Amino acid sequence: MSHDHDHPSYLQHHFDTPEQQFTSSKLGMWLFLATEVLMFGGLFCAYSVYRGNHPEIFMYAHQFLDTKLGAINTVVLLCSSLTMAWAVRAAQLGQKRLLPFMLILTLAGAFGFMGIKYIEYSSKFDHGLLWARAYEPHEEGHHGDDHGDGHEAGAADHGAAHDGGDDHGDADHNGAADHNGASDHNGDAAHEAAAGDHGGEQAEALPDGVLEILPSGLKVEKSTIAPPGSAPSGTVLTVSDDGHGEHHGPEPEKTKVFFSIYFLMTGLHGIHVLGGIVVIFWLLFKSLGGAFGPEYYTPVDLVGLYWHLVDLIWIFLFPLLYLIH
């Protein structure tokens, strides 16, 4: 490769030099990584808010996650990060056989990670440990019969076959307030009822607790806020250390939100791993055609940065979700 004079083939017309093009691409990639950080930042914010205000649900629910699998996945991802960095090095040094090899190793890591993730997810599905609306914990998988595939119902058609909600489902014309006193599991059904029936006319029906709506739009309300001293149970809780270790201790309220957060964070991360698999495959094909060398290896470098970011996020997800003490 000695034709690095004015305009090599990889140099786009609006750049003057390869160096300018390379540093521009790098800058663009770092900006993209910044957007990724902020996007995941939203989920970390949701995590912090719930962990900060309801630590007990994290204490309780993390026990249902498999630390061993999480740790193995961490190791897998870290190793694939190394092979990716090594691939960049191979491209820089023009090692044209080592580069595809390292990319294949990286891909192996990515598939390994997703495989383990699949095992974890299926176990959660088997136990009904799903996001809030579909959350129905039960022992080993007999979910087909009387439980009516709660998670699928929750995900697809809004709670059509929601178990436990049947007897309350008829009451929905009377407003959600009728569900006072029902057991925990009916929270979902009542929500469906409220959502389905009120639609656009909520402003007309006086909500429970509102005495009157003035012409100005101000509502005169009965105090819907619990008086001090009778704070609703479950909102102000102290953490008891002895809750840890008992596998099936009393389940704190809002435990289901933990699984929402778990699935959101690991799910979005998983989607990024899948995206990484796609682009690494693309790199692999390009590298087999000998597209990359010491003069031009920008795509390898940029995909590498992306892949390390995916690793980086997992480095935080692992202790935050699996290693709660």
Next chain:
Amino acid sequence: MASSTDGKHVPHVVPLWILIGVLAILLILTWATVAVTSFDFGSNMNLVVAMVIAVIKAALVVMFFMHLVWDRPFNTVIFVSALAFVGLFIILALLDTGQYQPTMIPGYTAAGGVVP
């Protein structure tokens, strides 16, 4: 990135021993973060320890695998400001939710009713 005067791009190659060394430290730290969960430092301290380890691991990945130490300083500025804005977001949201948490009505629905 080393840049040359004639605009040609000269890559900075990370020595292999650094890459493998970093991976070794990362694996050790992963073991450590799992191992320390069996000790009780008091409930918040465990989180702090786990986060300190995670930050060290993340820093190693960013600095060496993503070769930010050899890169243009402005890229570091971008990355650090992204983290700073996430921090700002989390801190203010946490501060607020912690304040109003006791006034929340459990199971409040859009229709105005309360589900226990």
Next chain:
Amino acid sequence: MSTPETKRGGLPHQPPGNTLGKENYLNASRGFLSWALTLDHKRIGLMYLVSILTAFLGGGLAALYVRTELIAPGQTLGDADMYNQAFTLHGAIMVFLFIIPGIPAALGNFVLPLLLGAKDVAFPRLNLASYWLWVCGAIFAVISLATGGVDTGWTFYTPYSSSTTTSVIPIVTGVFILGFSSIFTGLNFIVTTHKLRPKNMGWFNMPLVMWALYSTAIIQVLATPVLAITLLLLIAERAMGIGIFDPALGGDAVLFQHFFWFYSHPAVYIMILPAMGIISELIAVFSRKHIFGYTFIAYSSVAIAIFGFIVWGHHMFTSGQSDLLNMIFAALTFSVSIPSAIKIWNWLATLYKGSISWDTPMLYALSFIILFTIGGLTGLFLGMLAVDVFLHDTYFVVAHFHYVMFGGTVIAFLGGLFYWWPKMTGRMYSETSGRLSAALIFIGFNLTFFIQFILGSQGMPRRYFDYLPRYEFYHQVSTIGAYITALGFMVAAYSLAMSLVRGKLAPANPWGGNSLEWHTTSPPPLHNFEGEPRSDDPYDYGDWKWDDSVEGFVRKDAEATA
């Protein structure tokens, strides 16, 4: 965007520097695909322009529907559901499809590389992707409309948005996609500004509109991802019931507002900052005076971008946010007024003793200063905790918002559009109709919205379908104003459309500006400049003199006019 192309080699009465009929970016290649797959920032800018103006028309019609409905109490045109959908549509279209991409993606795309003397933006393919993502987002908005519309308001607050039966998911998906369109534009602009400046153009030799676009891009990159995750969570909330935001499932509805406003407050500055940049250009060029306080205006753009991130809670004073945060955010909110005021004073100082010409862009620029000042000052009322409790969710907020977004951004957008129109198309519009449009919009706008301050302070809540008879007069005045504004827009559209048919051919530099876009031909060639552009102080107008035979400005050393 079809420009009449007659025979190659020039048109009759063609001033030097005009390339219609000769080689330029408009005729460099032909056919639908040469536009749809173009990597040329100027063509992408024009496609954006046509698209966002279409969206603006849609949003404007929704606004007229809302105003017409409100001309009398009770039902006038349609039922309350229809009204709710109309104002939601108006808000969502105007914010996400028009104002946010408006100045950066349409005008900015066209002028940013020209201002830098660059051949293109740093990532032309990403730029094209950004445009097509915009189109995808717009399609989703249309799907949402076709599947029953949305009635949540453009803010999509939970728990209503997670429980209403209207089609929230399509429009939220659309906005999610539009977010990526916006991120790509911002990312591109930051890299272009850093990497593609000419060697002799330092940061402080850039035109101020560049500083504004750069600051905007910072916000687009840092804030928009949070909108993306917010909307993803909202989609998940509706589709799966994740219970992060829905109280019925154990979630926290106020948290949604934190998420939403962490993006959407900075987004307000995505909308207004580039407008301020355009005004900095217009004021200086049409006063024929060096801009006053260059460094202050430049830094104030960056300061607004940063401050914009720490004030989002002022949207939540009455929605359950804690007292502590209310006080923190109220105090921080006032900090934003400092850089905004710096800009206003510097513009006024630039005008002082300038030799002002009353061309259409300048009329828009002066409108901007008046309207933005009113909008900004009424913002202080709303930032004040005690006052906000009374004014929140009334028409006072509506009026304030429109004074800033419409009186600010849209007016500046029009000013910029008239200013760069000769550069884009190579044709001059008629000053008479241009000035008439500026006057009509100014009058109509004030009639529509000034009275809403009074309406709001008397207690009329926003977003209401019906109202008490005592508000009727105010609503009628406001509606009449809306129609006058619409008339003004029609005149503006007529003025620009007619220029394409029978406008005079534009010289290279009709206004006497010295930023680099005026150093090239109108319209510019495919690669923007013949040879290396010479950059110097963009606000030093001494090198240019009016030439009657050209009907434009030419360089005193004459050799630079191609």
